[in-house]
Amino acid sequence: EAGVVQSPRYKIIEKKQPVAFWCNPISGHNTLYWYLQNLGQGPELLIRYENEEAVDDSQLPKDRFSAERLKGVDSTLKIQPAELGDSAVYLCASSLGGDTDTQYFGPGTRLTVL
């Protein structure tokens, strides 16, 4: 079974440029998560989707970050414009839903903002 797929794996941009990350969850997983992980820290939840609906986006900096999950499958996370402090790893995870709701993570996209 294929895992969570993310692309690109690495991205280097200059500040004030836009950037987008793509995630394809495990087939059949209705819940999708985007996390941010700074170096040496645990992941922090940015947004959670149940199918197409964002059910928790309280941690998403809405002035520059946006996300979408069209058709309830793939998702895109966008930053516009990027700032130096956005350099981090952006992780996508998915889960089936239900009582146990185990989250399975992709490899992440490492963003470097110069």
Added chain:
Amino acid sequence: LAKTTQPISMDSYEGQEVNITCSHNNIATNDYITWYQQFPSQGPRFIIQGYKTKVTNEVASLFIPADRKSSTLSLPRVSLSDTAVYYCLVLDNYGQNFVFGPGTRLSVLP
């Protein structure tokens, strides 16, 4: 919001049992506590999850006391390949935000 603490690092030798504890308060009363392993340049990998008392699978055990204010991951006989960062994951008591612990860096020595 749930708050979590973990030891920053631990050292062990091959073949020893390792116990890593995560303290967590203000967590949801009806959700699972989950532990993940993370290697450099990879996403977190699921190890085990539990709700209360003790859970065991082929790689680890998880102990959760009745008050659910902490959980302890037990790795029975570690090997060099278990060198990684270990995180606990909980759901806060508002039932909205998933919160990772700060992570424990385990180094297994030969």
